[in-house]
Amino acid sequence: MNQEQRQSCAKQLYSALRERKAIKPLTDTYPEMSIEDAYHISTELLEMRKADGEVVIGKKIGITSDVVQKMLNVNQPDFGYLTDRMAFNQGVEMPISNELMQPKAEGEIAFVLKEDLIGPGVTTAHVIAATDFVVPCFEIVDSRIENWNIRIQDTVADNASCGFFVLGDAAVSPRDVDLRTCGMVVEKNGKVISTGAGAAALGSPINAVAWLANTLGKFGIPLKAGEVILSGSLVPLEPVQAGDFMTVSIGGIGSASVRFT
DSSP states (O other), X not given: OOHHHHHHHHHHHHHHHHHTOOBOOHHHHOTTOOHHHHHHHHHHHXXXXXXXXXXXXXXXXXXXXXXXXXXXXXXXXXXXXXXXXXXXXXXXOBOHHHHOSSOEEEEEEEEEESSOBOSSSOOHHHHHHHEEEEEEEEEEEOOSBGGGOOOHHHHHHTGGGEEEEEEOSOOBOGGGSOTTTXXXXXXXXXXXXXXXXXXXXXXXXXXXXXXXXXXXXXXTOOBOTTOEEEOOOSSOOEEOOTTOEEEEEETTTEEEEEEBO
């Protein structure tokens, strides 16, 4: 793809985001689109959002678990950017009916960094040393592509299908919990709908963050001190709508909850 085509795709995604009108898969129009093309489109989209006043506050890893990869018919992780407009505090109602189109919630472990992580060569020991604390998290993903009919290039271009996120109030050091074996329980409207464990995200959420640091390092992009890093879902995606209430509990860490409007 040439730069003009990439910019056209970014403009389509930006319009879909702001107008809440899903578009057909970009890969239908550009079947030759590579993952590298898709990341260039994602960067163009981010620049449009920043020009709108949004500020980057972190990054997210997507498609880390086998179950999510199978649901979306892809076979590798991806990444996107978090901005201040995506962040919601624990206990605040999340207006998905006014802001998102096809929202689905997933339980994750979020890392908040105290030091930069710059790949290549980042190991799990580096991740632990650079992490201030971990917290329970809900990410609410949303696709600007009709009916979630995506190939990996489509979701990469669409900022890894990121919508909103909410962090829980509990925070612990990654040294104080086994992030590989810790269990997750997700409830929706008072009923348990899924369970998972840290190992679902590339064997450990720490592995996922190391993968992200090393992958971004190839582009010269660091994970920065103070940033929030969403390490990938440990459970299946769950469609949500206004009126739903969800809670995620993670053994050894705590819980997060969100009410949708």
